[in-house]
Amino acid sequence: MTENTFTTRNLRKVYGEGAAAVHALRGVDLEIPEGEFVVLLGASGSGKSTLLNILGGLDRASEGEVFFRDRELSAMTDTELTRYRRDHVGFVFQFYNLMPSLTARENVELVTEIARNPMDPDMALDLVGLSSRADHFPAQLSGGEQQRVAIARAVAKQPEVLFCDEPTGALDSATGRSVLKVLKDVNEKLGATVLIVTHAASQAAMADRVIRFGDGAVIEVRLNETKLTPEDIEW
């Protein structure tokens, strides 16, 4: 039987208190099997980023349980949660968060220098097709190239899970497709479980599992029997 990378039970998140309280997650029960490529869809404000942040150990739930494999994240101390983030997960955001004064290679090295089991930074840049740009600074790279450096940085520590919050949000569709192709490669070649939040519903066609959110709850989980390749997706 496939092990689950994540299991959540009755996960709830409330921001603020009293009349100003926002119920961002209203009891989420999910199972995400190891090695899947998962797309999270849903209207703005439906709770997707909140869920991603809790699964990634960047935030805590107000109630309920969340497990990474058999380890309960919701029971961890802050130190344990920091170690979980450092050792097991990578993040890619809409805006690449690269250090402007460092080259592409140096941006990747920031992570490989402190990781437990890193790959060579040049290998990570090669994986995203940027070997020839290793000595360029972010300002000398296009948006898609910067996003690929951010992906190289996230995957260089060989994470078991890669979280991507709107990874193509700032890119035109041709560039976005090349970024999706890199994410699919990371999923297939490194075996990482990949979770992507996106507003582009058509990207769901390349996922193993599509989770649709509405108003803080899961309203649909769909498994794709046939999947499109990133090259075939339009948005």
Ligand SMILES: Nc1ncnc2c1ncn2[C@@H]1O[C@H](COP(=O)(O)OP(=O)(O)OP(=O)(O)O)[C@@H](O)[C@H]1O
């Ligand atoms: N730090 C916070 N403090 C208060 N409310 C918050 C905070 N973060 C998120 N929220 C609220 O929680 C709800 C869920 O937000 P979340 O960012 O998870 O939604 P989302 O589905 O990712 O939206 P989007 O697609 O617009 O990024 C929203 O109503 C949002 O305003």
